[in-house]
Amino acid sequence: MTKLTDTQTLILTRASARPGNLALPLPDGLHGAAAKMAIGRMVKLGLIKEVEANTRRGEPLWRETGDGHGTTLIATEAGLAAIGIDPVVVKTMAGLRDAKPEAIAAAQRPGTKRAQLIAMLQAKDGATIAEIAEATGWQAHSIRGAISGSLKKKLGLTVTSEKLAERGRVYRLAGHFDATIS
Template sequence: MTKLTDTQTLILTRAGARPGNLALPLPEGLHGAAANMAIGRMIKLGWIEEVEANLRRNEPLWRETGDGHGTTLIATEAGLDAIGIDPVVVRTMAGLRDAKPEAIAAAQRPGTKQAQLIAMLQTPEGATIAEIAEATGWQHHSIRGAISGSLKKKLGLTVTSERVERRGRVYILAGNVDAAIR
């Protein structure tokens, strides 16, 4: 595995804390040829991806394409995994370009009960309140509060539920997050 430089680590760490994993703006003092080399290398390694910028949301531009559009840079799952951020959290964060910064910070801590909850709801079979309680140690009312408050309201995720014979009410993260990302 390629060892990260301090600059690469800084770019990826900052991207992991931003909505949609935006890698821009770059660290102060990194511009011109040095920025092009650093970003070019990170794109080649698959840690950064160049995507079309949403100018309506004032996303920062990496470069203009000449047709009235521009591109921005986002950290990929591989890039954030390289600095130790859980892939489940990365997929969730990629869809949060409009989320509040405090919600993003809470959601991206790997190994938390919230990350565990997201992982359980992301599976095709979903999870019941009882299954989540057993895995996390939370009380049933706390689980329902986390689903409606943290996941739905703060993070903007779509959680659906349905009655399943022999299991009861099963909660599922709509589109297994991947569909909600793009």
């Protein structure tokens, strides 16, 4: 594991709280050659990557490409994992560049019950309300509310369920497991 500098940690921490894990704007005082060196090193280590900027959404530009387009910087899964963001949550959040900033930040906090809920729903076997209640200490109505409100409405995740004879109703995050559900 790479030991991060204070600057690298600050850039990644700020990126983890922004929509789409945007690494820009950089911290105050980091510009010019120092910024180029810091970002170059982080790109080389795989902590951040350059992607095409969506200027319609107002994403900040790192550099212009000369063809009327530009690039921006985003934290990678490896970069977020380096600052302690749960890799399971990182994978879930990877496609949410359009989500609300507060929803992304809340879902990425490691060790929270929401992160635990997401991890349980991503498991191949999914999870029942009773299993989630035992793991989180939540009541059944709170779990159903978190699934429909927090995961489905706020984060835009697709949660599926199916009734199994041996376990009862099992919930899963669509596209995050090996079994096929109809």
